[in-house]
Amino acid sequence: MTEQTGANGAPPQGGIDPLAVPYRQREQSITLERMDRPDEPVYGTELEPETELFTVNMGPHHPATHGVLRLLLTLEGEVVRSCTPLIGYVHTGIEKSCEDQSYWKVIPFVERMDYLSYYFNAMAFCTAVERLLEEEVPPRAQYLRVIHLELNRIASHLFWLGTSALDLGAISFLWYCLRERDKVLDLFEMSSGQRMHPRYFQVGGVIEDIPPGWERKVREFIAYLPSRLDEYEAILDRNEIVLRRLKGVAIVDRETVKGLGVTGPLLRAAGEPWDLRKAMPYSSYDHFDFKIPVGTVGDHYDRYRVRMAEMRESLKIVEQALDGLPEGPYITQNRKVALPPRHELATSMEALIHHFKLVTEGFRVPPSETYAAIEAPRGELGCFVVADGSAKPARVHMRDPSFVNLQLLPHMAQGSLVADLIASIAMLDPILGGIDR
C-alpha cells in the first residue's frame, strides 16, 4: 500500500501494480492562465426575512434539464436560494438486468447507461472483467480502444458544447457541433457498424479490426476538427455576452469540489490536475504524449476552456495512436474468452466447441470482485463487478461520474440567478441515463 494512494488520496489501485513514480511527478498538466481573476459574484442580495420565497419544480420535463432531471428550487425573485436535484425518472434497472446476462451480453446493457459515452461504459466493464480473468489485452486492441475512446470523448464534448451554447441561448451552435459529431459517428459506423452503442469493445479486445481506409478517414477528421474548434472559440471567446455569462459565474473552490468526489473536467477546471489516464494509466495511455488542461479560477469559463482544450488533446492522442498502431491480433487469442475466427469453425472441431460454449453459456469468471476506473468525458467512470464463478456476474455497479458530479449543482446554484443555474446544469454536463441507470 505504499504507492497506492497518491498525493490527493487517490483510490487504491486494485489489480494493477502501483506505479513507481508518484503521481505528482507524472502528471503533465497545462495550466490555462487567465488575465482576469473575478473575486466575487456580481449579483446576489442579502436575504431579508420578510422576503417572499417561492418554490418551483424545474423539470422533469423542462427544455434545459438535459433529460429528466428535476430540480426543487426555492427562488427569491430570480435568485436561487436552494436547489435540490431529484433523480430517478429514467431508472431502467440496467445494473440489475446485468446480473441476468452472461458477461459478453452485459456490454450492450452498460453501453446504454451514459448514452453519450458508450465506449467508456463498455471499456470500464471490459477492463473490470479482464482483471477478474487476468486476461491480457493485445497491444493493437489497446490502441484501437484508445482511438475509439478518444474519438468518443470528442463526440461527447462536442455534444456538450452544442447543448451548453443552446442553454445560453445561442441556438445555432447545437447544429454546428452536431455536424462535427456526426463525422465522429460516421467513423464509428465505419469501424464498428453502429453510430451509437456499437458493442465494439469485447472482453479481451475489440470485436473486429478496423476496415481498410478507416485510418485515412480518421486522419482527415484530425486535420479537419481543429479549424472548426478555432471557429467555435472565435465565436464564443470573443463574444461579450458569452464571456459575461461564463466568467466569474458559479465559482466553487477546489477543496469543495474535491470533497464532493467530483471528477473530470469539473475537477480540473477547479485547478486539480487529476486525470486517471495519467494517474493510473490503462490501455497503454502511458505511451502517449498529452497534457491535462487545468483551470485556475474554477468558474464556468474555466470549465468551458478545459473541455475545449481536452478535445485538442484527444486529437493528439488519436493521432499518436494511429501512428504507433501495432500489428498483431485485435483480440486475445484465449479461445476460452474470445470467439474463434469465423473461418476456423469449418475446419476445427475445437473452434466449434469453443464457439458453441461461448455463445450458449459464455465464459465463466472465477469468484472474485474488482473495481476498474477509467477517465470518461465526465470524470471517473468506475465499474464494480462481483463474480461468483458462474457465467453471469453476481453484481455489476457503475460509479457514474454524472451521478457524483450532480452533487456540485447546489453549490454552484446557491445564490445565483435562474439563468446561471441553467448555465451550471449545462457546464455540469449530466447525462440522466448515466445518473439513474
Place this chain on the structure above:
Amino acid sequence: MSHAAPLAVVNYSEDWWIQILKAIVIFLVVLQIVPLVLLVERKLLGRFQSRYGPNRVGKFGLLQPLADVLKLLSKEQATPNTAVPWMMAIAPVISIFTATATLAIIPFGDVGSWGDHFGLYGIDVSIGILYAFAFGALAFYGLMLGGWASGSKYSFLGSMRSAAQLISYEIALGLSLLGVVIQAGSLSLTEIVDAQRDYWFVISQFVGFLIFTVAGFAETNRPPFDLPEAETELVSGYNTEFGGMRFGSFFMAEYINMIVISGIAATMFLGGWHGPGPAALDPLWMLLKIAGFLVFFIWVRATLPRLRYDQLMSFGWKVLLPLATLNVLVTAIVVVVS
C-alpha cells in the same frame, strides 16, 4: 395662393372611403408579411445552422406558415386550474391590438407617391412617434396579464421579466429617437422622412441608431433580449400556458412588433420611403428597408446567446440610458449652435 396644396397634406382631409381602404390594405399587407417573415426566419435560420429549414409543405415549404396556422387554429384552448380565464382570453388580444395599432402611423409613401389625394399611411398624427410609444407601453399589459393570469410560475417569472425589461428599454428607445426629432424639428413621421431628403439620419444620428436598434431588440423580446420567453430557462415564459390561436396571437404580435420596429427604424433613420426611381416605387423602398432590418433581426437570433436578467437591466440603465441622454444633449447643442 395660385394653386392650393393637396388637401391630404393637411391631415384628415381624405375621403372616408379612402381611409377605410387604406386601413384594410395596411392591415392585409402586414398580416401577409407576418407568415412570410416566419417562413424567411425559419429558412434563414436553417441555412445559418447548416440545415434546410421547412421544405415539405408546398413548393420550397412556402405553405408551411399556413400549415402552422391551421394547426394552431384547430388546437384546444387549455386553461390551467389556477388561471384567470377571462384575463387569459384578453391578454393576446391586447398584444395583437397594440401591435397592429402602431402600424397605422408608419408611412409607406408621401402624398403624391401614388396620387395627390392621399398619403400612403394610415394616419399622420401630429404627435407622431409618441403614438407609437403609447401603444408600445400598452403592449406590455398583454404580456404582463398573460403571464400573470396563467397561474404558472414560469409564466409569472416571464411576465415579471418582460415588465422590467419593457420599462427600462422604453426610455432608452424614446431618448434615442429624440435626437432625430430635434434634428427634424417635428414629431410627425412624414415630416421626419421629408427632412431626410438630403441625407439619412443614420449618418448624423448614428449613436441614436445603434441605441434604437439595441433597445428595439429588447422591446420586441427578440434574442439576445428574449428573456421573457427564454426557452431554456422559463420553458416559454409568459406564453407557456397558452395554446392554439391564443399562443398564435402572441406569436403574431411579436412578429408585427418586429415589423413595426423595423418600420420605425427605416422611417426615422434610413430615409423612410426615399430611394432612387420614380415616386411610385416609394412603398417598395420602404418595404425593402423593413425587410433588410427583419433579416438583421433573424441574423442576430442565429448568432448571439442570451443575456442574463441582471446584465440586461444594468445594460439598459447604466449604458444605454446615459448614452442616449448624452446623444440627445449633443444633438440639441449642435442644433442650437448651428
